[in-house]
Amino acid sequence: MAVSVGGTAFDLSGPEGAPVVALIHGLGLTRQSTWGDIAPVLAQRFRVLSYDLCGHGQSALPADGSDLTVLSEQLIALMDELGIGQAALVGFSLGGMINRRCAMDHAARVSALVVLNSPHERGLALQQQVEAAARDAGAGGPEATIDAALARWFTADFHRDHPDAVADIRRVVLANDPANYALHRRVLAEGVSELIRPKVAISHPTLVMTSELDTGSTPAMARTIASEISGAETIIVPGLKHLGLIERPEQFTAPMLEFLALRAG
Numbered sequence: 001m002a003v004s005v006g007g008t009a010f011d012l013s014g015p016e017g018a019p020v021v022a023l024i025h026g027l028g029l030t031r032q033s034t035w036g037d038i039a040p041v042l043a044q045r046f047r048v049l050s051y052d053l054c055g056h057g058q059s060a061l062p063a064d065g066s067d068l069t070v071l072s073e074q075l076i077a078l079m080d081e082l083g084i085g086q087a088a089l090v091g092f093s094l095g096g097m098i099n100r101r102c103a104m105d106h107a108a109r110v111s112a113l114v115v116l117n118s119p120h121e122r123g124l125a126l127q128q129q130v131e132a133a134a135r136d137a138g139a140g141g142p143e144a145t146i147d148a149a150l151a152r153w154f155t156a157d158f159h160r161d162h163p164d165a166v167a168d169i170r171r172v173v174l175a176n177d178p179a180n181y182a183l184h185r186r187v188l189a190e191g192v193s194e195l196i197r198p199k200v201a202i203s204h205p206t207l208v209m210t211s212e213l214d215t216g217s218t219p220a221m222a223r224t225i226a227s228e229i230s231g232a233e234t235i236i237v238p239g240l241k242h243l244g245l246i247e248r249p250e251q252f253t254a255p256m257l258e259f260l261a262l263r264a265g
């Protein structure tokens with residue numbers, strides 16, 4: 001692990017000189033908890049950059065508030081410091097909102113996008129639920145939403161067969177600074193509005209994936225995201241929920257590798 005001048009904790013692995021793939025985790029998670037099983041597989045072929053979002057894991061708290069622009073600039077500053085001109089951006093959930101913001105604001109720095117289990121226009125009822133969760137987190141921190149989140153994120157089979165893995169994720173989420181967690185829950189709730197029918201067209205090669213049973217980043221949303229990006233492909237992974245990439249990482253790495261091998265260079 002290393003820490004950038006701006007206070008971002010990161011890991012860089014894989015062959016020097018290979019195309020760079022940057023991995024962006026989701027709300028309340030960390031680079032290691034999200035990409036621990038995936039980064040080593042990608043690093044057999046790509047130079048892999050994974051890092052902790054502002055105020056998450058081992059990265060410094062945001063200096064002055066946060067939104068998708070702050071989070072996208074965090075990645076660009078890290079790439080600048082590491083001398084990375086261009087990278088394929090793989091973003092999970094909130095990370096899949098950050099990579100879309102980055103593609104709009106820094107098109108030339110992005111070779112391709114992989115948007116994983118990431119939300120889009122929610123409809124009134126779901127939007128109100130997500131905003132209520134942000135208010136609950138504002139009042140009670142990650143404790144207030146963790147039980148509902150773990151039920152939404154993992155299948156009943158995974159809860160039964162892998163209680164230790166679920167407990168690990170619970171610990172990671174509960175370790176968050178409460179104010180920072182609530183702040184980023186608001187970014188997750190409110191940030192989608194700037195991504196719907198994007199004002200700046202995204203035209204990068206794009207793969208959009210989600211899980212069949214993901215109720216917050218639904219298959220319909222994935223198809224809509226793809227419909228707004230020219231030529232984007234969509235894959236729906238059967239039988240999994242929001243954190244399908246932790247439950248069955250190979251279901252995500254295989255199509256990602258195939259896509260990135262053709263498009264990340």
Ligand SMILES: O=C(O)CC1=CCC(=O)O1
Nearest residue numbers: 026027093094095149216
């Ligand atoms: O809490 C949710 O279900 C949504 C979410 C999880 C990680 C992320 O970025 O958003």
